[in-house]
Amino acid sequence: MRILITGGAGFLGSHLCEFMLAEGHEVVAMDNLLTGRVDNISHLIGQEGFTFLNYDVTNFVHVRGELDYILHFASPASPKDYLVHSIHTMKVGSLGTYHCLGLARVKQAKFFLASTSESYGDPQVHPQPESYWGNVNPIGVRGVYDEAKRFAEAMTMAYHREVGIDTRIIRIFNTYGPRMRMDDGRAIPTFISQALRDEEITIFGDGEQTRSICFVSDLVRGIYALMQAEYHEPVNVGNPSEMSMLELADRIIKISESKSELKFLPPMKDDPKIRQPDISLARDLLGWQPEIAPDEGLRRTIEWFQAEKEGGG
Numbered sequence: 001m002r003i004l005i006t007g008g009a010g011f012l013g014s015h016l017c018e019f020m021l022a023e024g025h026e027v028v029a030m031d032n033l034l035t036g037r038v039d040n041i042s043h044l045i046g047q048e049g050f051t052f053l054n055y056d057v058t059n060f061v062h063v064r065g066e067l068d069y070i071l072h073f074a075s076p077a078s079p080k081d082y083l084v085h086s087i088h089t090m091k092v093g094s095l096g097t098y099h100c101l102g103l104a105r106v107k108q109a110k111f112f113l114a115s116t117s118e119s120y121g122d123p124q125v126h127p128q129p130e131s132y133w134g135n136v137n138p139i140g141v142r143g144v145y146d147e148a149k150r151f152a153e154a155m156t157m158a159y160h161r162e163v164g165i166d167t168r169i170i171r172i173f174n175t176y177g178p179r180m181r182m183d184d185g186r187a188i189p190t191f192i193s194q195a196l197r198d199e200e201i202t203i204f205g206d207g208e209q210t211r212s213i214c215f216v217s218d219l220v221r222g223i224y225a226l227m228q229a230e231y232h233e234p235v236n237v238g239n240p241s242e243m244s245m246l247e248l249a250d251r252i253i254k255i256s257e258s259k260s261e262l263k264f265l266p267p268m269k270d271d272p273k274i275r276q277p278d279i280s281l282a283r284d285l286l287g288w289q290p291e292i293a294p295d296e297g298l299r300r301t302i303e304w305f306q307a308e309k310e311g312g313g
Helices: 011-022 081-085 086-107 145-162 187-196 214-227 245-256 280-286 293-311
Strands: 002-006 024-033 050-054 069-072 108-118 169-173 201-204 210-212 234-237 242-244 262-265
Touching: 002 011, 002 086, 011 214, 011 242, 069 086, 069 214, 081 187, 086 145, 108 145, 108 214, 145 169, 169 214, 187 201, 187 234, 187 245, 187 293, 201 234, 201 245, 210 245, 214 234, 214 280, 234 280, 242 245, 245 293
Parallel strands: 002 024, 002 069, 024 050, 069 108, 108 169, 169 234, 201 262
Antiparallel strands: 210 242
């Protein structure tokens, strides 16, 4: 296949580019480098079958030649990024999705939307199944990301129902691994970078809020499986291994053999208290479930961050 991956220079997008090339597909990566980095795909540039386009999908999107699949993964994805780039985040979810769906229509390509567990907001149902409509504050500081993704889901389904575009929607739960930015503001890179420097690990609130963390290679496998399934409504993909922020910090301190201690800060506004995917649908539909245990994934991620630190990255 010839595949367009928007957000292709980001953390997740770069892993997707790498995976698709290894599967023998031709990849066109598109990224405006707002939060993505050329370093993430530098090892792919010049490789046969790979093209990089520095472009913003909030503008009209055109790609020469045929496309079999469009994977729309462009968007700031961490609270630190989408709070700073709030308007652009909304534009990527609305205009960016609209332009990519229009391109899929012109190219008669399949369309794959990267949505998020944030569409569930601060959930009142636990764990969260795809049938749950969520509990989102639409005008809260995190609403720019949550509602952008919810709108993108609605638009994707509208294009499927009205004009027959062959669509997929994935709701991605917390994902981690190599190539995360140390300064992206999410818990795992923040905790790891602090632990490797033996600095205080900063926890917002009491640390009892939970997340379910999925290693990036498991997520990419789930994405590829969903691409090949005949299913158009949202599918949760994530690791049900739920843990508190306190437990996550403790694991990172132990694995990295850090001397760090904990420092508690005021809670973040609208920060979800719980987060765990119900992956029954992914198991039944895709035959997918995560394979990398949290401690193993954290060890690999810490080793990558350590190498980056020693290399001055």
